[in-house]
Amino acid sequence: MHIETYISDLLYRYDCVTIPEFGAFLTKRVSATLDESNHTFFPPKKVISFNEQLQHNDGLLASYIADAEKIPYEIAVQKISKQVKSIKSFLTEGETLSFSTIGDLALNTDGKIVFEPSYNSNYLTDAFGLSEFEVSHVNREVYKQQVETLEDVIPISITPERREKRSYLKYAAVALIALTVGGFAASTFYINKVETHNQLAQEAANQQLDAKVQEATFIIENPLPSATLTVEKQQGKYHIIAGAYRVEENSDKKIAELQDLGFKARTIGVNKYGLHEVVYSSYENSNEALIALRDIRQTYNKEAWLLVRELE
8 A cells, every 4th residue: 555645645635644653744835935046936835744743543544545445444544554564664774765745754863753845746736737937137237238338429419400399398398287287276176166065965965864864753662672693603714524415405404413413514505516515513723623523533423524625
């Protein structure tokens, strides 16, 4: 079993992929960057790191392997455990374990795992199809020097005819400025008149509205107490999927059933297959979502899975 293939698939969809009893691969999004030394732009990407402390089985990797290989979940857990023993033995012998699209793992002198990420793959799906590109440097200063050289070689002279034309242009410019100032003054006067008219009309309308309100005012001797309704809106891009239903009524029944159990169940819309997706709940934090997913699988539904998607 090539476990790195399954890990690579999951890194496109999740921020944390744990190998039980070994460690976890984590991803963090970074923005596009510019290498000024060689004028190269790099697209946004996911940076991969490794944390040896995160070894608890959250069920994500085992569930994915079980589904991909069509085997029971327990068998998938056993396969992972066997693979981990082989990996640890390989590292203990001083060898470097290379995951082609993820990175290299090795032990340092203190017996700790050192991870060197690979830059051959970009696990950020939003940047699919984008690649680095290099741009040429713009030599603006060189062009400026060339212009200054031309001015020294070919001086600009003004003949009497050109002076006469420039005098005409000067008078025309003065006339244009005078016309502009006069037009601006007239425009300002007109705008002030319009604003005064609008203000008077607005005051008259407000007086008529006050009179109508006074005529329609009435008193309730025993008014009903006011009620405050608080609606909690679920947020977050981590959704624990309970099921997907072709018939919307079935999804409504499932939501009611889960709400009776205390979950904040709801539907998050229709997927590309035309199925109504029902979630146990949604989370903003990936760690909280994985903890809740593990509890749901152990207690309610071992087929539940985690969907990462921003909702509109």
